[in-house]
Amino acid sequence: MSRHVLILVENLPVPFDRRVWQESRALVEAGYAVTVVCPMGTHAQESDVTLEGVHVLRYPLDPAQGGVLGFVREYAVAMFHTSRLALRVARARKVDVVQACNPPDLLFLVALLLRPRGARFVFDHHDLVPELFLSRFAGGGRALYWVTRLLERLTFACADGVIATNESYRAVATGRGGVDPSRVTVVRSGPDLSRFVQFPPDPRLRRGKRFLAAYLGVMGPQDGVDYALRALYALKNDLGRTDLHCVFMGAGDVQQQMIALSRDLGLDDMVEFTGRVPDEFVQRCLSTADVCLSPDPKNPLNDVSTMNKVLEYMAMSCPIVSFDLAEARVSAGGAAVYATPNDVTDFAARIDELLRDEEVRREMGRRGRERIERELSWNRSREALIGFYDALFELDR
Known part of the structure; x- marks a missing residue:
């Protein structure tokens, strides 16, 4: 037996x-x-x-x-x-x-x-x-x-x-x-590469905006969705960027609180919460996204933990914005740009930086996918x- x-x-x-x-x-x-x-x-x-x-x-x-x-x-x-x-x-x-x-x-x-x-x-x-x-x-x-x-x-x-x-x-x-x-x-x-397959971009997911950002993962107190929302607020109100739609895929303990925070910040026209979604939707969304978010704040846990979403973004050739965490750098390397830890203003600036340069986004996505195929x-x-x-x-x- x-x-x-x-x-x-x-x-x-x-x-x-x-x-x-x-x-x-x-x-x-x-x-x-x-x-x-x-x-x-x-x-x-x-x-x-x-x-x-x-x-x-x-x-x-x-x-x-x-x-x-x-x-x-x-x-x-x-x-x-x-x-x-x-x-x-x-x-x-x-x-x-x-x-x-x-x-x-x-x-x-x-x-x-x-x-x-x-x-x-x-x-x-x-x-x-x-x-x-x-x-x-x-x-x-x-x-x-x-x-x-x-x-x-x-x-x-x-x-x-x-x-x-x-x-x-x-x-x-x-x-x-x-x-x-x-x-x-x-x-x-x-990531299992059989689950992360490129789809043709779906413009409908942008909700009429020029760019699409995406978050995929659990929404717990330590996962930083609140940091991402405050960064989007800064992106909209401080940097004047209104051409971005952001989809948050996933659920967790603080999902309802994050929905309420989004409303309080006046982001209803910019943010969409889907809850848990099928693999097919994840693949369509990440195939369409111009940038993906990994807003886990720096703390004793996150700094040394491997974030599954980072690897999954890389598997879908997506450029990433992350706070500067030790294991985030180990995983993503040149597939991400790194904001000053827990600084939502800098996180917003890094999103803006990527949206301004399509060639950089494409090269980061290529590096990420290649690293996943070769090593991760x-x-x-x-x-x-x-x-x-x-x-x-x-x-x-």
């Missing part, structure tokens, strides 16, 4: 968590059996379903509301259901590996439940949770920071192997995590993932 990998993820439902979905499919294609335990979502309501060979078990979960206590409630419910379903899976078939994808850094407890049954534990390190809470709760984040540092250290200590999303995260694992470097493998969240596509990451698992089981395929 093929080796059985149980993947635990709480942050998003599968297949909408792109990284987990890509990992799951890659493992199935390599001959592993894969079961995923995750929450339900608006468009993922089935509790037990098999998708492209991946067995997915989902549980009901309401997103956190009301600050820290909201997260305590959310994680308590998630841990109950995840433990229940993991034990159910283990009773039906032996689990060889539990792969836990954070946040939260609590899922190692579920892995420990299955360790007496022979399951190994792999930590797929998606987010720096201590920095996430420090960035999200500026007023009271310090105490949470040290609690989450402890949980992170326990997670690393229990792991038989660690998958890091970039070299910065690998340094965290081997540094404050105390993990032997030989047990840490970098598997970047690269999911095909490259897939090889690293399968190599990690083969080494874990000491297999010679």
Whole structure:
């Protein structure tokens, strides 16, 4: 029988968590059996379903509301259901590996439940949770920071192997995590190029304007959509640019707040929020966009995190405006222009700069796509993932 990998993820439902979905499919294609335990979502309501060979078990979960206590409630419910379903899976078939994808850094407890049954534990390190809470709760984040540092250290200590999303995260694992470097493998969240195909530009998306800007991604407190909106306000009112329409694709905790902020800033004639959209719309929009926005502000989390949207913009040959973050430069290189961190006026100026030079935009887009094809596509990451698992089981395929 093929080796059985149980993947635990709480942050998003599968297949909408792109990284987990890509990992799951890659493992199935390599001959592993894969079961995923995750929450339900608006468009993922089935509790037990098999998708492209991946067995997915989902549980009901309401997103956190009301600050820290909201997260305590959310994680308590998630841990109950995840433990229940993991034990159910283990009773039906032996689990060889539990792969836990954070946040939260609590899922190692579920892995420990299955360790007496022979399951190994792999930590797929998606987010720096201590920095996430420090960035999200500026007023009271310090105490949470040290609690989450402890949980992170326990997670690393229990792991038989660690998958890091970039070299910065690998340094965290081997540094404050105390993990032997030989047990840490970098598997970047690269775009699947079969999902990012150029379409003919769709002028209707510009809503009668000359230029189109686009944002694609989650809308959480740390994702900087508010920075993008304030930059668009500066672009319109300080630089006098009224020939730009901007589409924000995605959803998240602060989506409704961002819609309200857009109205308060008087951007109704310039900004459109679509919510989550199908891949076909994403491809049409990014094929039409003149510039793409990555407004994540500089903070302890964002500075060392790889932003999926940056890689996806590059896969679609889009020039990017980003704040000057360490990992943004590692990913995008010459495919982006970089604004002074957290300075919305400079972010607006960089947008204006790109819109004024079509040749520069075209060259940046070409560089980005070339870099994805050469180094950063999911095909490259897939090889690293399968190599990690083969080494874990000491297999010679």
